[in-house]
Amino acid sequence: MRIFRLLELKKVFQLDLFGAVLSSISLAVILPFWQPFFGIPLAVLRLLACCAIFLSVFDLTCIFLLKEEAHIQYAVSTIIGLNVVYLLLSIIEIIMHWDLITLWGHAYLFLEIVVLIGLIYFERKTLKNFKTLSLSK
Numbered sequence: 001m002r003i004f005r006l007l008e009l010k011k012v013f014q015l016d017l018f019g020a021v022l023s024s025i026s027l028a029v030i031l032p033f034w035q036p037f038f039g040i041p042l043a044v045l046r047l048l049a050c051c052a053i054f055l056s057v058f059d060l061t062c063i064f065l066l067k068e069e070a071h072i073q074y075a076v077s078t079i080i081g082l083n084v085v086y087l088l089l090s091i092i093e094i095i096m097h098w099d100l101i102t103l104w105g106h107a108y109l110f111l112e113i114v115v116l117i118g119l120i121y122f123e124r125k126t127l128k129n130f131k132t133l134s135l136s137k
Contacts, residue, residue: 009076009126009130011126012079013075013076014059014063015119015122017056017059017060017063020052020053020056020059021056023052023112024049026108027048027049027052028045028049028053032045037102037104038104038108039100039101039102040097041097041100047089048086048089051089058082073127076123076130077127080120080127083116083119083120084120090109090112
């Protein structure tokens, strides 16, 4: 039974990894080619891509190396914090470069922010449910 609970918690990292890889590819590979269309400065794209790559590596590390329940809970709390930092960094970059970013760039970044908010909500809810189950035993 314990293994199923750990696998359930590890799904958080799999979902986060999927989003981080998708963001990494779009920010590092696709959007730079379309930079004039989106208007997001290349330095901002690189910064956000580096953050997404870091999150991908963290997620992979957690998926393959963490085995203990307490470590996984701590890692989920950490990924929530890192996602909040990434969210705030994205918002700050939008505000700092508001005039340079085109409507399509704002739409892309807005979509990324909405997805991040949903992801953070899901991760917090999953962690809270997991802690509740742990306390009830």
